[in-house]
Amino acid sequence: MTHLGKHPARRRSASAGLFLLTLLLAATLSAQAPKRIVSLIPAVTEMLFAIGAGPQVVAVSTYDVEPPEVRSLPTVGALVDPDTEKIISLRPDLVITYGCQTDLQAQLKSANIPFHDYRHGGLDHIMVTLRALGARTGHVDQAEKVTRSLQSRVDAVRQRVADKPRPRTLLVFGREPGSLRNIYASAGRGFLHDMLVAAGGDDVLSDIDRESAPVSTEMILARAPEVILELNSANRLNEHDLETVIDPWMKLSSVPAVKNKRVIVLLGSGLAVPGPRVAEGVEKMAKALHP
């Protein structure tokens, strides 16, 4: 720079070159940033809207309901039944697909439509995905901001519960209404497990290396969780309905969670979505586990 400083003319041309380069870079970046995104994964749709790429989204899956803006967008099928024809006819420049949609991916490839291959993973994977989407859609800064805020909220919870005893917890996310049949719970892998651990719980199924597992009453009796957290997609339940939901558990009265009235229903549809609402989920879980 000192050398350049001695020659004002050269300095000018150098800064003009830098300016041109920046312009060029910005132009190529914005040329690369997709303007017509089709998302087939509700969790990723939420992420796109969170990082400011919402206006670029032109269609979503049939299961998408959040954020409310997506409800007016056209739908193009979902995981098992993507409407390839409709997707291609929308002329997207980026399609968010799930890892197992190999047929769709092959069709997109032959139609020269770029796609982002996504799979659910752990809590960290949500952060990774947010940043990757930011880079891919031209929203690096906002993606970084959102990711950091999520991370710091989760870290804050981790810190708050760090010194507290970790209750042995069963995280249930589905069963036959009114009975204890066909119970499905989060097992030792995946974002629900990570959320539970971050919220200061000790997952009673952590030895099962799967995202979810069907659990029998025998297994629940044998593993004797101190807390049973049950996710319920309803946003609100009155006292009576809540009692009806909890009532079947009373049969397992030897389970510490039942004995000590620590079967806790967590309400809200966002809890089982590995998207930007996970911090809220972790906070809810932590509040339930460590009131």
Place this chain on the structure above:
Amino acid sequence: MSIRRRLIVVLGACTVFTLAVMVWAPTVGSTAISLSRVFDRSVGWDSNVDAQIFFVARLPRVLAGALVGATLAAAGVVLQALLRNPLASPFTLGVSAGAALGAMLAVTTRLEFGLLGITSIPLASFAGSLAATAIVYALAASQRRGLSTNVLLLAGVTLNTFFSALILFVQYIADFAEALRAIRWMMGGLEVAGYTPIVAALPFVLLAFGAFAVLPRTLNLLSVGAEAASARGVDVAAAQRLAFFSASLATGAAVSLGGPIGFIGIVVPHLVRLLVGADHRIVLPASALFGASFLVLCDLAARTVMSPLEIPVGVVTALIGGPFFLWLLVKRS
């Protein structure tokens, strides 16, 4: 050997075997429990984990397995004789597809009503089985006086396919989690977690078995042919009606309790026939007893083989029943 002596020997052996299986099955599982602790009255119920595992988790399963197994096997025997078709099973006449459609609708529309402690899914599936029975009967009885077994068979098979298409459609338009739950239901499961569902199914099963008790002699004649039976003084139409309705009622009750558990209704009767001959006076009760122990054993495998994970019992019955049956078939021929 006279029929009476064979009856006593065969049924005696089957009863002993079934009882032994039913006593043994609840003592084994994915968790080790101490029997002395299970029956230890000095420990309170609320803190006796072993007793709760035995009485809440295992015993209802064993009882449900025995009831469903006996019912499906016996219904299979009756329908094979009625339709004079060795391929007939309790699921041939559309009853189970009707039950499945009922259950699917309850699952996917998130019906959450209950009646006397029975939840919506078994109620809806039982209603579905009754509806299917009524439709098939109306079709088969409309042609001439009495039942046409040919029409019965064709109407049943067609209704099966039709209901299956509706089931697929309902699953297809359902929410993802609901579709998954519906698919799980189709695999069958005996984890009833309590006695209420068993007690609810029992009256219908008992009613059906009451009819089964008077059927064997008639079934022997019917399986030769309607004319022959008629010539021997059997009221063929009445016998066919009784056989059809009792088998359908039994199937509906069994499916609403344990889901459509396949293979029992076809493998067990043939296995029993291979072992004891074709006389329905022996085949029917022996199949019921063997069906009970077979399903209880399959469920035992389902809950222990991959422990702590469980395998759907319908998968186990097909995995064990299929090859075993083929082996026996080849060996006998």
